[in-house]
Amino acid sequence: MFCCSNCFAHSWLKMYVNEHSDSTGICGFCGSEDVRLLSVNELAGPFRNMLSMYVVAEAFESGEPLLFLIQWRWDVFEDDLAESQQETLLEEIVNSDWDDDDGEDRLDAKELYMPKASQWFHNTHSDTWEQFCSDVRGDSEATIPFDEFMAEELAESEETLRAGMIFSRARAGFTLDENQERFPWSGTEIGAPPVPKARAARANAEGQVVLYVADEEKTAVSEVRPALGFYVSVANLTLRRDCRVLDLTKVLPELNPFEGESIGWRIEIRDLLNRLGEEVSQPLERADDLTLYLPCQRLAEYIHQNHYDGIRYPSALNPGGSSIVFFDPEVAEIGESKLVKVTVVNFEYEVDDEPRFADRLKAASLEWNRNRTE
Ligand SMILES: [Zn+2]
Structure with a gap:
């Protein structure tokens, strides 16, 4: 299967498709004519990188369809491409190098996933820091939760x-x-x-x-x-x-x-x-x-x-x-x-009701499902 840069909204993907394409014709997904085409398996690696930050949600965890999660966070596919086409394209790309010997299931874009960081057993660096802030107030000698690699990361x-x-x-x-x-x-x-x-x-x-x-x-x-x-x-x-x-x-x-x-x-x-x-x-x-x-x-x-x-x-x-x-x-x-x-002291204020990340995600998901059924 071949896709084209018009299938994608993410600028790096558009560029990647055009740079690696070696044929032109009609796109099998969005139907664009006379465009540069790229075989979907050329995108398997890049997509695996992105998907490495998501995991299938366990039955007791609240997940979201994978397509929704990646569209919401990274704006991967062109909005004009029908949702069913987006799902098919995602599956075609990721499953293009699927091998039934490696024990992994084929990807299902409708399956419920969640960002790894919000999984209950996974502590992010921010979570760990939060915990330290609370610990250190009771014990000033508490160990700072940064390992030897952290210094390199901070260099950013x-x-x-x-x-x-x-x-x-x-x-x-x-x-x-x-x-x-x-x-x-x-x-x-x-x-x-x-x-x-x-x-x-x-x-x-x-x-x-x-x-x-x-x-x-x-x-x-x-x-x-x-x-x-x-x-x-x-x-x-x-x-x-x-x-x-x-x-x-x-x-x-x-x-x-x-x-x-x-x-x-x-x-x-x-x-x-x-x-x-x-x-x-x-x-x-x-x-x-x-x-x-x-x-x-x-x-x-x-x-x-x-x-x-x-x-x-x-x-x-x-x-x-x-x-x-x-x-x-x-x-x-x-x-x-x-x-x-001091001649003027300026201050502004707001009601403290900033929604939490999880609530914003939920609201966006409801909106998405509404648009889907309309
Ligand atoms: Zn296309």
């Missing part, structure tokens, strides 16, 4: 910040000169605190000195959470050397499910990196329950041990902005500082 979010880059750092309030005039905190007064004053925070334990900076002035000011009418001192800091940071704000390119055999694993790593970004940027209550800092402190320690100079994370207080914590407080030179007065 590595970024180099170049010497000469300028950052901002703020300190609430001001100092008074001999004439009782307001002056901004400057020099070491606005730099990293000395050891006795280094209070426990997101990325450092009590007495451990690190340097927190922001990407821009507005982020720095927002992060000290000043009230309307308050004064804030702000300084520029210049990076003295190149620094290798774990950048949790980095937007990672869309993964291609058809290339690479460990796609499920890579998706989990993506999820974990996003989860860590959320963890680090979470604004904490001022009601200083110091155990709340423990998961992030332990993460920072792990990142530091893996020879990173710091972590960049999204600012929860200035959406779109970012903060960076450097493990070496001497890494940046403190420049000029100035005093600003």
Whole structure:
């Protein structure tokens, strides 16, 4: 059987079909005429990669038809192609190299499947991290759940910040000169605190000195959470050397499910990196329950041990902005500082009813079934 690029919606598949085709004619699935054709078995490998992240649902688990799952997540087939044709094409591709000696059943596109990650006995990295966050608050020595390979995986979010880059750092309030005039905190007064004053925070334990900076002035000011009418001192800091940071704000390119055999694993790593970004940027209550800092402190320690100079994370207080914590407080030179007065404090809110992933999947599935029966 031969298919053509018009059968597919996924851009990589369209390209793959055209590049590997060595004949033209009428497509056996969508009926397109005078198109480049590719034998379905040429796509068996790429489809197996994608399907490696799904498993047949057990009777007691709630699965979805395989075709629905892959269309919803990856937009594989062209919508104009009738659903029964999509099912046939999927089966033809995957079963094209089926061998009745290897003990596996032929694929049935109508069978109920589920993403491996949501199977009850499978813990994703994010699940494991979640568990650690809760464990470490009771036992600060709890083992961080990252194995030796994790450091390599994290490298996907590595970024180099170049010497000469300028950052901002703020300190609430001001100092008074001999004439009782307001002056901004400057020099070491606005730099990293000395050891006795280094209070426990997101990325450092009590007495451990690190340097927190922001990407821009507005982020720095927002992060000290000043009230309307308050004064804030702000300084520029210049990076003295190149620094290798774990950048949790980095937007990672869309993964291609058809290339690479460990796609499920890579998706989990993506999820974990996003989860860590959320963890680090979470604004904490001022009601200083110091155990709340423990998961992030332990993460920072792990990142530091893996020879990173710091972590960049999204600012929860200035959406779109970012903060960076450097493990070496001497890494940046403190420049000029100035005093600003807060004139507007902006905030927005929403009702906390974000549906869970499982509920969104269910809703999409109902919609799909409705369209199918109409
Ligand atoms: Zn076609």
